[in-house]
Amino acid sequence: MVIVGGGHAAAALCSALAQAGHGGRVHLVSAENELPYQRPPLSKGFLKQPDEAIAPHKSAAWYGEQGIQTRLGDPVVAIERATQRVRLRSGSDLAYQQLVLATGTRARTLEALPPGLRNVHVLRDAVDARRLRTRLGEMGAAGQRLTVLGGGFIGLELAASARQLGLEVRVLEVAPRLLGRSVSARLAEHVLSHHRGMGTEIQIGVRIGGYDIQDDRLVSIQVDDNSHLPVDELVLGIGAVPATDLADVCGLATDNGVLVDGCLRTSDPHILAIGDCAAFLTPDGARLRLESVQNANDHALTAATTLLGGEEPYRALPWFWSEQGxxxxxxxxxxxxxxxxxxxxxxxxxxxxxxxxxxxxxxxxxxxxxxxxxxxxxxxxxxxxxxxxxxxxxxxxxxxxxxx
Ligand SMILES: Cc1cc2nc3c(=O)[nH]c(=O)nc-3n(C[C@H](O)[C@H](O)[C@H](O)COP(=O)(O)OP(=O)(O)OC[C@H]3O[C@@H](n4cnc5c(N)ncnc54)[C@H](O)[C@@H]3O)c2cc1C
Missing domain, CATH: 3.30.390.30 (FAD/NAD-linked reductase, C-terminal dimerisation domain)
Incomplete structure (x- = not known):
């Protein structure tokens, strides 16, 4: 069995297989250099505590004891379905009888902001979080302001953390309200006044006219009335896109996620997809893709059952949490x-x-x-x-x- 991905869903699947006494060979292949770790703290406690370490789900010894081979920092670059093999960036390849895609999402970026701008960040993984934590520390000392583009969960958690560190923070949201995709208008109003109460400047319904870039840096953002908002550091908090490239290239069905049935099988019965990257069928026939730890953990339980020959469609109740100061x-x-x-x-x-x-x-x-x-x-x-x-x-x- 080969699990592609080293996030919550992959880690939870390893635990579920171990608990079920799965004795077969399992490989976990991750693009990241770390063993699977808790992602939620990256926008919360981790940013605020200079000494806080990344929290792994399980130790290297645990994976060893379970007979799970981990390959870190070596992403899968191709799936060859005809021969049931995956190719890794290092050039090595692995045969599979069952393959699980747990590739998560990637932070959404903007075409108008070329990659590599020195003061533009995203927050998705441990590398992003370490870089950002260092910058927030330096900004505090220099009296600089953090600009967050996007009033979704990650942007708002980050804004609250930065305020608690004493930084000036500005959030720009183009939609007419915060958290437009995920919470009720009434809750969004409460969240808005909470952040303003924390001293964060929040502008909603902003029309962005362009970005002023000089020498690999974003200098300012043109808004509404053609004024230019100066930028010290910018974090893009504009959502995430499912990592479906591997699935697309090898011809699996995708549509805002890898399409899976109730038991999380893709259009190829030897391949499952779980977690943030999977668009699954609900018991009432709707298509859903969720980005949450609950969904990743519960998908892993259903996938373990499917992989071990069971047939128990996914029907867990969705739930979610967010900490904003x-x-x-x-x-x-x-x-x-x-x-x-x-x-x-x-x-x-x-x-x-x-x-x-x-x-x-x-x-x-x-x-x-x-x-x-x-x-x-x-x-x-x-x-x-x-x-x-x-x-x-x-x-x-x-x-x-x-x-x-
Ligand atoms: C900063 C932050 C804060 C969050 N806070 C919360 C919260 O408070 N509550 C909550 O419920 N959810 C939260 N989430 C969302 C939650 O972390 C995700 O829903 C969860 O991690 C999804 O698990 P996953 O395994 O599907 O994807 P991920 O955890 O994103 O893991 C995907 C993994 O696949 C790897 N990968 C991708 N492509 C390849 C490849 N080709 N080869 C090998 N490896 C590959 C990636 O590097 C990554 O390790 C937060 C997310 C972030 C980024």
Whole structure:
């Protein structure tokens, strides 16, 4: 078995195979030089703590004990489906009976900003995070300002971390609101005022006219009224694209992700795809691609079952978290296009949950600093029962009692 990728999904698959007692030969091939590690801290604690180390999922000794051979810093460059072999950049190749693509995503970039600009960054992996952490430290000393392009989760987490380090931070968002792809308008409003309260300058609905580049540096950004916003350092937080190149070239079906069935098999039954790179079929026939640790971990469990000969389609409830300074956002379920929303105030200041329902059925819950609400919401949504909005919105009624 060959696993291509060294992120959350690959690591979780190794664990699931080990737990299931899989005795066969497994190779994990990663483009990165590190063993699979926790990615979420890269925009949070890791940036704020100069001494914080990258946190590996498992040690090298563990992989050795499980008989899993790791090949680091040597990406797969081609898949030869006819002969069931993968070719690595180093020139070596590996035969497979079963192949798993766990290649994740790549940070989206802009054509107008050529690669290699010295003060333009993305934040996707440990190399990006180390470089950025060093720069943030230097910027603090020099009194420079960080500009973040994009008001999505990673951009906002980074903005909050930089503010907590004492930096001046400006976020530019071209959409009419923050987190447009992922949270409700009501939560987005709360997040906006939270960041402004932290002292971050946030401009939304910005029209970008162009970028002024001199000597390998982005000097300023032209906005709206043709004014030029000076840039010390810029981080692009404009989302990610699924890493499907290998799948595309070898002729697997792709469309905003590698297309997989409910058991995570691609259009070639010897090849699976899991995690951020996989666009999977939900039990009700919809196509979904999610970028979250939950999805990577739960895909790995389903993939292990498929690889070991089982047939158990993926049906885990999506959930997600984000930490933006002192605010912890947690989402359970998927936000429907239209729904009724009920607010449940939290026990502490600046804590609440927004419940989104359709026809009395709870579909999604967005919690702010309310981890217990989040945990109970996951159970309530998974149970599929109809719930009374008056009870949901009453903080005196324990959510647990609604399950009984
Ligand atoms: C800064 C940051 C913060 C995040 N915070 C959160 C959070 O708070 N909560 C949350 O739920 N999610 C968070 N996420 C998202 C989460 O980390 C991803 O959803 C998760 O890592 C997906 O796992 P994956 O294995 O599919 O992809 P990844 O973890 O991205 O791993 C993909 C791996 O494949 C490797 N690869 C790609 N192509 C090849 C190739 N050809 N050959 C070999 N290897 C290859 C890559 O180098 C990488 O190691 C965050 C992501 C980032 C970047």
């Amino acid at each position: 002192p605010v912890r956002l947690q989402m359970a379920g998927l936000l429907p296009r239209s729904c009724d929303t009920t607010l449940r105030p939290g026990a502490k200041a600046n804590s609440f949950t927004l419940f989104h329902l359709d026809g009395g059925k709870l579909l999604c819950a967005e919690s702010v600093n309310a981890p217990l609400d989040h945990m109970m919401s996951r159970k309530l949504i998974a149970s599929g029962i109809s719930v009374d909005t008056a009870l949901l919105g009453d903080p005196a009624v324990p959510l647990k009692s609604l399950l009984l």
